[in-house]
Amino acid sequence: MADKQDDIILSIQGMSKSFGRNRVLNHINLNVRRGTVMGLMGENGAGKSTMMNCLFGTYQKDEGTILLNGKEVAFSGPKDALENGIAMVHQELNQCLDRNVKDNLFLGRYPTNALGVIDEGRMRKEAADLFRKLGLTVNLNTPMRNMSVSQRQMCEIAKAISYNAQVIVLDEPTSSLMTQEVEKLFAMMRMLKEQGISLIYISHKMDEIFEICDDVSVLRDGELVMTKRIEDTNMNELIAAMVGRSLDNRFPPVDNTPGEPILSIQHLSTKYAPNLSDITFDVRKGEIFGLYGLVGAGRTELLETIFGIRTRASGRVYFRDKLMNFSNAQEAMDYGFALITEERKANGLFLKGDLTFNTTIANLNHYKSGVALSKPKMVNATNDEIKTMHTKCMGPDDLISSLSGGNQQKVIFGKWLERAPQVFLMDEPTRGIDVGAKYEIYELIIKMAKEGKTIIVVSSEMPEILGITNRIGVMSNGRLSGIVNTKETNQEELLRLSAKYL
Template sequence: MDQPALLEMRGITKEFPGVKALDGVNLTVRAGTVHALMGENGAGKSTLMKCLFGIYAKDSGTITLDGKEVSFKSSKEALENGVAMVHQELNQALTRSVTDNLWLGRYPKVGGIMVSEGIMRRRTQEIFEELDVHVDPRAIMSTLPVSQRQMVEIAKAVSYDSKVIVFDEPTSSLTEVEVEHLFRIINMLRSKGCGIIYISHKMEEILRISDDVTIMRDGQWVATRPAKELTMDEIIRLMVGRELTNRFPPKDNVPGDVILEVENLSGKYTRLQEASFQLHKGEILGIAGLDGSGRTEVLENLFGAMTKGSGTIRLHGREIRNRTPRESIKNGFALLTEERRATGIFGIRDIRDNTVISNLKNYLMGGICLSDKKMKADTDWAIQAMRIKTPSQSTQIRSLSGGNQQKVIIGRWLLTKPEVLLLDEPTRGIDVGAKYEIYQLIIELAKEGKGVIMVSSEMPELLGVCDRILVMSGGRLAGEVDAKATSQEEILTLAAKYV
């Protein structure tokens, strides 16, 4: 017997200046099921969920929860009525503890007056034990890796005893072991009768965890099907409106001479220890490893975003320091950071400001003012080259989808004409069609003679795009493999070497 409808959204529309984000979208989520929501970046998935969660006010349509029509005016109201959302971009109080973040806005009180630290700690521990989450409740959020912060956010959503929980790209910063853990939590929630809405671009996950799949395109509903009736190729066709026969473009870049030499690179305040490697002109060098293995630290120490403890960096045989990001940019380095919202974009600024911010010296006229004409031209180039979906240059970047925000950042760095491009999870939260475009762009940059170092937690991505792969484990370089000749099993074995 089919499960009853727990949530029904009918004819939902939402317009922003210059764009119709949702056009009569329908969604039905059954109790005790996982309902995947898929579509390219800009398809309207997150907008639809924000209308459900009270972040946006829908223009028209109806939302029915457990047989009762609702229209939440705030996320607080949604939470209090049984709808929780785990956002892709974490928005946490980083200077507060894990426990504070879990109970922020609803601190348990004694006698309705005094906040009870004891009750908070006990309830936090009970929730963590139920979910098998191993995070210190006393830890300050900023000291935790992204994956553990994500688990705290998931625990917070579960703590509301919600009827409907929305997971927006929940595995984008999780390792394979942590993904398995998340799936156990989701299966537990499903068995309790919760309705799970699962947004992801990872089709293997969708086909594995979901009962039903709804696909959107350009703000409209395209199809809803049982997951067991869908294939990866069919999902791609419905998402992009065309066939996409290969997930990765042909690798026709040819690595040349050594462009970058790194010897005994160690971080002053991180686990990174004595990493040594070379990067060739026109090469795409991948970095694999488990979360906390030191992958990101390699890039941040190269770029001067973290204080280098020791080690030597040579570009074209000449030793360089890269003590700060500013110095690194002058030396021809560019860094695409892992956490787009926290360290990549200026959310309240428009597309143009976010595009030209790293290249302002090139727009100076007479050393006094900036050339509006040049900035406009370069922003136009970035929008066209990156295929950024935006109404105009003056649109605030935070109103774009995550994938389009990422494209703006990549365009920003290309305008600095870097010789070495450092990419940390460059396709995180990006749909399959946009991923292909970014892969093409990375390969084209390598063909132009750029050196590319790319960190990714998706091993098929590393195998499909890179020439060589370095594997980090416990802050050390555990090995190096040829992307054409290795396997996921060999990479995982090396990744566990020093754990």
């Protein structure tokens, strides 16, 4: 794809990077045009994160040059890149949760008055102007901890824009956003394009790539295998480029046969916002029961209340006709319940541990020889889960932090599978996972259902919730607004139910 040099704002030429004998990037050549959105796709482990880390100076590249506006640059780190016009909004947010929105926006660059004192008034005015310009309504004094993942993500995007960046890299920015919020983000991106700002949009969501991107590039196994204008390609070509093979269907056949009702949620309510109000439904043995709703509807809170890590105000949970009102997670685990959380790095992984530690931590009693833990048993169990989940890694002693996001999620699945759970609660289980790995997760979920496990899965992706479930419960403002059979419903009905109590 030939471009006039004047049109190129960022040019990566011949970039290579190896870790030991493992070559992660192999002579990458990538041009980003001024005032466009470049989609960047590839399976987890393809090299996307490594390429961005080399661009931002977090890693030092082995070969190659980076040109910004035709001039060679080499950043010493993300702060250096940010101050020179390249910003990145990470999928896993790294914010000071106990500080408010305003403080996070100006972190590391507080404006001061003539006396050298932090100028709160200027901070307030500049922050308010920024959010107004972006069409966002935010309480500047709210601690980040009290905001939803989607709100925190929008604040991070606003922060990147506030640096007057010429190039903004967005890493899976819509992974926690609902339809309306995605539309807001895309409107913001189009506005930035009109101002001549370029965006690199890393995503696994095909429909979004075709909606917002001008160009798309695909990485596979450390090599750039395709760059095309978006109008010159299609979904099948992109998938084939990413995985090296064609995926005829995005979802495997949902061929499980649910049995009798086995899990009963009766009149469940909570005290703390968002309040759950009088939620009642049954889930059958071997059923995949989806939970859909807008962000803030209470889907995550419902899973956490069932699992015993959120306080009930009233209501009961029965499993096999036995009362299961858990008061903590350990009780839930002892009765065969498992929970995959939405934010894996915050509360699903021990980032300083290796794969063996993270795979076996939830089931340590299982690996004892006498009174002591058996390292060989733990390593064998980890190797089994690596094979089952097709986890891309060097081996069980790899640090979990060295894995891509999708492979980290596979380790979390493996951890819970080691406990052989009977009820599996999943909150956005494929968030940030590439199309090939998603398919494997879907196959695993359906296989578990066919083995008689009961699954409740929360997803913000409409195609996913319609693609892998038997029935769908729709949440609206803390209430259950309806339950539909997946084969008999459509996107319009789900959206209508999700707005029922707003």
